[in-house]
Amino acid sequence: MAKADFEVPELQEYTEVPKYVEGTMAHSSPYVAKPDHQTPLGFPGALVPDWEEKTLEAMGDLLGKYRSFQVYLDSCVKCGACTDKCHYYLGTSDPKNMPVARQDLLRKVYRRYFTFAGKFFPKLVGAVDLTREVLDEWYSYFHQCSQCRRCSVFCPYGIDTAEISMAAREILDRIGYGQKYCNEIIAKVHKIGNNLGLPGPAIQNILDGLEEDVLDDTGVAVKFPLDVKGVDILLVTPSADFFAEPHIDGLIGYAKVFHECGVSWTVSTKASEAGNFGMFIGSYENMRRVSMRIREAAIELGVKRIVFGECGHAWRVAYAFLNTLAGPFDFLDPNYPVPQHILEFTWDAIQQGKLNLDKSANDDKVLTFHDSCNVARATRMGDKPGGQFEIPRNVIKAVCNNYVDMEADTIKERTFCCGGGGGLLTDDLMELRVKGAIPRINALNNVVQEHGVTHMAAICAICKSQFTKVIPYYGFEMDQIVSVHQLVSNAILLTGQGEQDDDDGEDDE
Amino acid sequence: MSFLTVVYALLFYSATAVLVIGVGRKIYIFAKAPAPLKIPTTPAPTTQTGVIMRMFREVVFFESLFKGAKWTWLFGWVFHMGLFLVLLRHVRYFQDPVWFPIELIQPFGAYAGFAMVAGLAGLFGRRMLVDRVRYISAPSDYLMLILLMLIGLSGLMMTFVAHTDIVAVKKFFLGLMTLSISELPADPVLLVHLALVALLMLIFPISKLLHAPGIFFSPTRNQVDNPRERRHLAEWAKRFEQQ
Ligand code: SF4
Numbered sequence: 044m045a046k047a048d049f050e051v052p053e054l055q056e057y058t059e060v061p062k063y064v065e066g067t068m069a070h071s072s073p074y075v076a077k078p079d080h081q082t083p084l085g086f087p088g089a090l091v092p093d094w095e096e097k098t099l100e101a102m103g104d105l106l107g108k109y110r111s112f113q114v115y116l117d118s119c120v121k122c123g124a125c126t127d128k129c130h131y132y133l134g135t136s137d138p139k140n141m142p143v144a145r146q147d148l149l150r151k152v153y154r155r156y157f158t159f160a161g162k163f164f165p166k167l168v169g170a171v172d173l174t175r176e177v178l179d180e181w182y183s184y185f186h187q188c189s190q191c192r193r194c195s196v197f198c199p200y201g202i203d204t205a206e207i208s209m210a211a212r213e214i215l216d217r218i219g220y221g222q223k224y225c226n227e228i229i230a231k232v233h234k235i236g237n238n239l240g241l242p243g244p245a246i247q248n249i250l251d252g253l254e255e256d257v258l259d260d261t262g263v264a265v266k267f268p269l270d271v272k273g274v275d276i277l278l279v280t281p282s283a284d285f286f287a288e289p290h291i292d293g294l295i296g297y298a299k300v301f302h303e304c305g306v307s308w309t310v311s312t313k314a315s316e317a318g319n320f321g322m323f324i325g326s327y328e329n330m331r332r333v334s335m336r337i338r339e340a341a342i343e344l345g346v347k348r349i350v351f352g353e354c355g356h357a358w359r360v361a362y363a364f365l366n367t368l369a370g371p372f373d374f375l376d377p378n379y380p381v382p383q384h385i386l387e388f389t390w391d392a393i394q395q396g397k398l399n400l401d402k403s404a405n406d407d408k409v410l411t412f413h414d415s416c417n418v419a420r421a422t423r424m425g426d427k428p429g430g431q432f433e434i435p436r437n438v439i440k441a442v443c444n445n446y447v448d449m450e451a452d453t454i455k456e457r458t459f460c461c462g463g464g465g466g467l468l469t470d471d472l473m474e475l476r477v478k479g480a481i482p483r484i485n486a487l488n489n490v491v492q493e494h495g496v497t498h499m500a501a502i503c504a505i506c507k508s509q510f511t512k513v514i515p516y517y518g519f520e521m522d523q524i525v526s527v528h529q530l531v532s533n534a535i536l537l538t539g540q541g542e543q544d545d546d547d548g549e550d551d552e
Numbered sequence: 553m554s555f556l557t558v559v560y561a562l563l564f565y566s567a568t569a570v571l572v573i574g575v576g577r578k579i580y581i582f583a584k585a586p587a588p589l590k591i592p593t594t595p596a597p598t599t600q601t602g603v604i605m606r607m608f609r610e611v612v613f614f615e616s617l618f619k620g621a622k623w624t625w626l627f628g629w630v631f632h633m634g635l636f637l638v639l640l641r642h643v644r645y646f647q648d649p650v651w652f653p654i655e656l657i658q659p660f661g662a663y664a665g666f667a668m669v670a671g672l673a674g675l676f677g678r679r680m681l682v683d684r685v686r687y688i689s690a691p692s693d694y695l696m697l698i699l700l701m702l703i704g705l706s707g708l709m710m711t712f713v714a715h716t717d718i719v720a721v722k723k724f725f726l727g728l729m730t731l732s733i734s735e736l737p738a739d740p741v742l743l744v745h746l747a748l749v750a751l752l753m754l755i756f757p758i759s760k761l762l763h764a765p766g767i768f769f770s771p772t773r774n775q776v777d778n779p780r781e782r783r784h785l786a787e788w789a790k791r792f793e794q795q
């Protein structure tokens with residue numbers, strides 16, 4: 044088990060709703076961005092002297108720009124339906140992690156300065172003055188929201204705390220009080236093209252290495268092209284797919300699928316990142332700047348289609364926002380949706396019988412599937428609502444014999460966040476990440492105990508990184524987390540594979 | 553004309569004005585603020601018809617609340633449906649002759665008052681007893697429930713205990729509408745009932761009662777899930793395109 048300098052919650056059979064305990068997470072606050080992280084994004088380097096004024100100004104500006112922000116601040120009736128829905132509340136018992144209480148941190152200031160009732164009867168409606176304490180509390184608790192939207196599913200008005208968190212972070216950024224983790228990463232994308240800051244030659248190296256590995260493994264020359272012009276498909280994938288485990292096994296899976304389908308494809312240095320942390324900080328402009336790299340890469344490379352790799356929030360930005368931010372994509376082949384998810388692509392290929400699959404290759408595993416929050420509650424796959432639940436499961440079942448779903452209250456639209464989404468996947472928030480994962484881990488533990496599940500498949504770079512880091516705290520092994528396309532990769536029999544001698548698989552490395 | 557009648561006449565004129573202008577202004581603000589991004593909570597309908605159905609289920613059955621909190625749903629739904637019938641029942645005070653469907657629901661409307669108060673009592677109990685809900689409640693949240701309960705109870709009293717001269721009340725309201733005000737009966741229960749209703753109308757546009765128009769403007773519920781098929785661009789975001 045991993046060591047922790049905080050108390051790791053005990054696993055429960057079913058996640059119980061705790062009685063609230065005030066202040067348990069008041070100390071949790073991520074590192075503040077330095078000027079180097081702020082200025083490339085167009086934000087002031089440090090907290091501006093007139094931050095009170097600027098905060099209210101920014102709030103007023105966002106109220107006029109985002110209907111969600113305005114309507115949600117006005118419409119909450121404090122019914123409490125959301126109070127037991129957030130994994131961070133369930134994991135920490137801190138009442139400010141109840142979605143409505145999180146919104147209220149901002150709403151009480153909104154009321155004080157923007158509403159009649161709050162201006163004249165602040166006590167009555169719970170309105171407060173904007174003070175440094177309030178501001179710090181925003182910083183702390185709006186960085187304890189992974190913007191997973193679970194609360195919005197159950198709210199009678201669809202109030203989405205993620206929208207409030209995004210607005211809060213945008214306000215904080217505009218007054219020079221940004222979060223280091225997100226902003227440093229966005230600055231890297233603006234400069235280099237991906238979250239990890241991998242330059243082109245490094246990516247080339249990795250891809251060359253993968254070509255060799257796959258050749259050694261299968262005897263088939265599967266290509267991993269970079270910056271190749273005139274191909275069919277631009278693959279945009281989270282940069283973690285280039286080096287982290289189990290992400291990279293997913294990338295191998297995509298390449299094998301493309302290879303078998305006989306389509307030409309490429310990765311682009313310029314758009315070497317599917318992730319778009321601009322969403323996490325609620326910055327339309329930064330999100331747009333990051334998205335434009337994809338448009339530019341697609342034009343420069345002259346591709347016909349864009350396909351996204353496995354990543355949750357990236358798929359949200361791609362599916363729901365890309366057309367808005369960087370469209371129109373009328374220069375691409377109109378016969379395909381823009382963009383497409385790799386799972387849509389693979390599922391089509393499976394249905395058309397293009398892949399030769401040997402399910403028994405995954406017989407050493409019993410799988411379950413973690414629905415990523417952004418995929419589940421903010422996007423779709425295929426042309427029917429709910430395709431985002433069916434298609435990944437269909438693909439898994441097409442490549443594995445043993446599959447079990449977790450409890451209904453923890454999957455599909457009710458899925459629990461991995462605990463590390465929304466720009467919180469940083470070591471300075473480790474306690475929050477470990478505790479926030481508990482509802483998911485409880486559900487996983489149940490199927491492990493009852494159905495002998497050995498592995499949990501995920502389709503998000505953040506989920507994969509978060510789980511591999513966090514499940515050891517609960518006594519599981521890192522490699523129990525797998526990519527869906529890793530399973531596909533295991534099961535695919537490439538054309539020509541096994542035609543030479545069969546037993547050369549062991550001698551690599 | 554008695555002083556009381558004048559006061560109540562003025563009260564209702566101003567309350568109506570505040571309600572109409574206040575809520576109208578808020579609706580204008582909601583409508584004017586663009587939703588720059590597609591953010592429906594998915595799975596979401598892929599057609600406009602689907603969205604209308606979703607909204608219908610939300611407004612009439614409180615679909616999401618049902619998923620979220622069964623007791624709150626039960627109390628909330630009973631209260632709102634009771635209130636709805638009670639409001640319909642009251643339409644008879646504003647028309648002459650009374651519309652046939654309104655005649656029909658009169659008997660139900662009377663009992664709906666009990667349902668309404670019972671639902672409110674349930675909501676009040678929940679607000680006090682569930683620690684999480686108590687934590688998020690401001691004084692105004694309790695007061696709102698008390699106000700509504702008092703309106704309901706005073707109304708029920710007039711129906712079942714201390715009858716008032718409803719013909720005169722009707723004349724008063726019809727008179728208000730035609731600017732020929734007639735005498736309002738000086739029944740204490742009636743006066744309390746009407747004063748509280750006027751108060752409710754006055755605070756409607758500055759309180760959480762804005763959830764009523766709000767739900768129709770909620771982007772997570774009213775957007776069509778078709779971002780790949782149709783480009784969605786807000787007016788203010790267009791300026792980036794020119795760069
Ligand atoms: S469910 Fe919605 S209306 Fe109810 S308390 Fe939560 S945010 Fe407010």
Ligand code: SF4
Pocket residue numbers: 128129130131140141142145187188189190191192193194195203204205208460
């Ligand atoms: S969006 Fe997710 S993390 Fe944020 S408050 Fe809602 S349930 Fe919690």
